[in-house]
Amino acid sequence: MNRQFLKTLLATSVVVMSSSAFAGQAPGAASAPDIPISHHDRVYAAEQFSNTVSVTDPVDNKLLGVIRLGDPQPGNFSPLYKGQVLVHGMGYSPDHRTIAIVSIGSNSVTFIDTATNAVKHTTYVGRSPHEAFFTPDGKELWVTVRGENYISVIDAQSFKETMRIEVPAGPGMQIFSPDGKYGYICSSFNPETDVVDVADHRIVAKVKQESPFCPNIAATPDGEQVWFTLKDVGRTQVFNAKPPFTLIKTIDTGPITNHVNFAVTAKGTFAYITIGGTSEVKVYRTDDFSEVATIPVGNLPHGVWPSGDGTRIYVGLENADALAAIDTATNKVIANIPIGQAPQAIAYVPGAAPNPDDRANLQSLGVAGQVAHLALAPKNQAKGEKPPTSVSLFDQGLIQVLQASVTGLEPKQRYVLALADHADGHGAVEPLAAFMTNPAGSAIVEATGPIRQIVQGSGKAERRYLVVTAGEPSKLGAVMQVQTP
Known part of the structure; x- marks a missing residue:
């Protein structure tokens, strides 16, 4: 044998x-x-x-x-x-x-x-x-x-x-x-x-x-x-x-x-x-x-x-x-x-x-192994605390699928995931996706585009920052969460 x-x-x-x-x-x-x-x-x-x-x-x-x-x-x-x-x-x-x-x-x-x-x-x-x-x-x-x-x-x-x-x-x-x-x-x-x-x-x-x-x-x-x-x-x-x-x-x-x-x-x-x-x-x-x-x-x-x-x-x-x-x-x-x-x-x-x-x-x-990870947190969050929102940018080649696991917001309220000119959310803000939180103040939010190149770009003129604002795309409210360094 x-x-x-x-x-x-x-x-x-x-x-x-x-x-x-x-x-x-x-x-x-x-x-x-x-x-x-x-x-x-x-x-x-x-x-x-x-x-x-x-x-x-x-x-x-x-x-x-x-x-x-x-x-x-x-x-x-x-x-x-x-x-x-x-x-x-x-x-x-x-x-x-x-x-x-x-x-x-x-x-x-x-x-x-x-x-x-x-x-x-x-x-x-x-x-x-x-x-x-x-x-x-x-x-x-x-x-x-x-x-x-x-x-x-x-x-x-x-x-x-x-x-x-x-x-x-x-x-x-x-x-x-x-x-x-x-x-x-x-x-x-x-x-x-x-x-x-x-x-x-x-x-x-x-x-x-x-x-x-x-x-x-x-x-x-x-x-x-x-x-x-x-x-x-x-x-x-x-x-x-x-x-x-x-x-x-x-x-x-x-x-x-x-x-x-x-x-x-x-x-x-x-x-x-x-x-x-x-x-x-x-x-x-x-x-x-x-x-x-x-x-x-x-x-x-x-x-x-x-x-x-x-x-x-x-x-x-x-x-x-x-x-x-x-x-x-x-x-x-x-x-x-x-x-x-x-x-x-x-x-x-x-x-x-x-x-x-x-x-x-x-x-x-292959390309499925390529992803970038970001986080969003309130501007006044204490140092050392874990950011409440995680973001993944799943590479699809020239573009990415963005998926944000958003938490720490008010329940059943309208918010917008957006791109801002400055890290603190000031300046021009461009909406990416509108969403409503569930009864636990959370949501899964998705968007598609060349987002990684924008939020992680090295050129200051092109660089933008992810934020979460209150309100709707036609009427943005206060900035609730900003991209962490």
Whole structure:
């Protein structure tokens, strides 16, 4: 028996073990065996401004490359463009052989073979899909079509839509109970989470959301609780995963509360929640809901997922173009991995790679690895305090996509992100984007143009400075935040 044959046999054994059942971590059942971290595992991140999916080896915490699903701006503006736009959501099959990637701007779900990183099929669905996940039996993929009012149910073998489950407009995400009996669908436009019987695709219960904007939902591996986040009010709610699906707890988590997921450890089961406005991950016990840790991770944490053994939590940093790895024993960041632009959903897939040395269909970051970071703060902010607003300029070639994670303002008020002649906001002010803050005094603000050349230019005549003013573009008010040195 030669060495290459032994290597192949070992790889096959690892995959068979890992694909026989989910690990005892989310989204699987706690009763399933944990899967130790190995070179066969992969961490995937969906990156919406580079239109890539990054692939990371969790043993070395090393980026292996990206799967390029589309081009940057302005190429993807062409009427003849065929690639994907705003690569955003992600789910993976129970056999760990397929990841499904949702692209909001091109209304698509791309199915990728984890062994080869090759695209197997692309299915087009309704307007602005957001997230997708497979039923625990692997037979169906449910896609939340947030721009409309239904869940698109796709056959996992034929990749064709077989039916639609009508829900209130704007479904945000769905996840399933570990036993596969129920699907839980939160809403991004209406204050209602629906519980669906998976067998007959029928809504059997409704849970009231405290606000209409839920982007993310997760079920505990013991099948007892469902947690969902409320991005606009900065809260997380917990309800009973079984009838009568009663609300259990509402937690004030913080501005721009993004995603939630779980790690099952020897010390218990813990919820990890990304708080974009404070650039932290908060950790809560699931038995008494006490907060046990607050972990600084980097700008605008978004997606979050546990390793197959619960020893690590991986977090996508939207305004840092990075993946943070957290040791769940110490709740400390142990690695920071550069990846593509503005990571959204992430997933840790044990045993995804039968041959861990295969780099087929992976590309280098290229322009996706180029980004500039800025910060905005009140003019009178005390020295040493952390600026409340982070700004990333994602390079698209000649232009950049600007994304600002704005916090520290008055709730539900109108503001303008603008360019000013002087660092203190005086002189001529040119509006870039108007926005209204959410009930937590926060907002995600975007603009496009050759902005980096202006705000970081060396020539004094051309140099401008980012500011946030009160008011509207036609009637600018007082300068509230200015670009920090």
